[in-house]
Amino acid sequence: MTPLGLAWRSLSREPVHAALGVCGVAAVGALLFNMLLLSRGLLVSFKDLLDSVGFDVRVMASESLPTLGPPVEHATEAARAIRALPEVEEVVPMRIGRAFTASAGRPEIAIILVGCEPRGRGAWRIMSGRNLSRGQKDGGGLPPVEARAPEIVVSKNLAKALGLEPGSRLRLRAAVDGGASAIPAVEFRVMGIGEFAFESTEEATAVTTLSALRLARGGTDEDEADLILVASRKKHGAAAAVAAIQGLRPDLHAFSNEQLVSRFSRTDFSYFRQISFVLSSITLFFAFLLVATLLTVSVNQRFGEVAALRALGFSRRRIVTDLFCESLLLVGAGGILSLPIGAVLARWLDTILRTMPGLPVRLHFFVFEPRVFMLHATLLAFTGLLAAAYPVYLAARLPIAATLRQEVVS
């Protein structure tokens, strides 16, 4: 009989005892699984969000987030120069502002109004209707006076709030410094309904061309961009594109998606990692205590058997292996059971956390990735081995003759 087989039979002799142990490990393992998902969930989700837009480099005038720092001046020229780099495939300057709806008989709704050069890809996905026309040309200097209403793509939230659909008209009044202004409202033609990657549930977003945005702002806007989205050529990669942009324009700050994620990991998201580390350590400690207690009690009850097995010629190594196998079976069964429990718990907690205001709809706190399963299994296995150390020590150091004598006397 193999050590694993004997361990299984040893555990099954006290099925309730073993089942309680497995359930305890499962509960603790589920919490551990959740903490591990939480430790990297935001980062993975944030990276997915950045990548989903289709651009792997972001260029700003400072290290601050877009709209929180100064804009990139002479954005058209900067975009043209960056686009000429061999490492770069596509460049899209973006201006991010605020506006208010100005529909007769309807309350004003504050929206995020994005001005963006229409290219093959953008930070939104068309759900119905069509995208902005690529023929609408942007250029430096004064914007052209458009003969007819400029095009706009609105988010699902905005479309739902105002009952918009492709072909509808939408009047917007640009905000100044985020507040109401006396700038005349401009009427836009709704071309499509889109899904915006970074929009939260309570936000409403619309995107138009840079020239239309300038028009909405009274035609006084400078040639500026809050953010320049860059897609690197595959054969060069984001790092090479970042280096090339920094070499071309040392006054600008270029970040690859990895660099942005890394930056967030060190700053904004580090709380989750720290909380996760502390709670993971605590859950592992509980798992250790649970398994160590169960096995120690079990071994104490079996001293006579262990001594008899040793007397019959079972080596110390075999006894040790049997006990480690018992521990691993307990932890393994509990660990496997913890995965579905943890998954259900993670979904529930994710739903709760995502109701926090201002978070992009597609951002998640708990993200499943293979390395979490590996880490979960490794940590539990290590804890199981560690928890078995003391009972194994007791069994391995057991004085055979003295124990046999003791058993007879008792």
Added chain:
Amino acid sequence: MNPPNTPDDGRRPTAGAGAAPPIVEAAGLTKVFPMPAGPVVALRGVSLRDDSGESIAITGPSGCGKSTLLHLLGCVDTPTEGSLAIEGRDASRLSDFERSRIRLTKIGFVFQRFFLLPMLTAWENVELPQSEAGAPKTARRARTRELLDYVGLADRAGHKPSQLSGGEMQRVAIARALANRPLLLLADEPTGELDEATGEQIVELFDRVNRDGTTLVVVTHNPILANRARRVLPMRSGRLIMESPASSIVAREEGA
């Protein structure tokens, strides 16, 4: 019914048949247990030579050192002084693993409290030491069947210890002790937990095991079992107090 040690087991020749060393040879064995109230001397210079095929009963009052001597002979404990050789090999020079291996392959143990693994069936309990010794599956099956048949429990092979009587459990324990064809079978009060009638069945079984070629050393209070042995060695206060000149077993008390 087949004997427990069949001819193909590679067993050594019996005493006098050749120059083989004795199975166990102890010289001046002393065992002192350190206790809080002061050291307790359990054995005082016991010497013993045990050749193949013999049967010895060690008797004496409780606490006279019988079990301690048995444990030393079985390599489950080490003497404070004196030497012990198993088939000519100095036991004090063996590693823990080598001592385990000797217990597994050359010595069988039968305990007063049986110590069968309660979660295993009679069959599995008998098969377990063979598995540990690395015996192939087919050989294990054949040996287990043979042994359970030998102890009269072929029909109880699938029963767990909790489903067996005390006598049946002890018979399974004897089958387990014989599993790896040991040269020496050590039994510590094997009838101590059994009633008289059941004890007699176990005595008969031990008698048969010895007749079939296994050397036997039994520690017992049971006069029936002791009288079946070829030589009885009474003990008092850690010393052997009798020596049988007619035996191939030479037991003497150092300095006596």
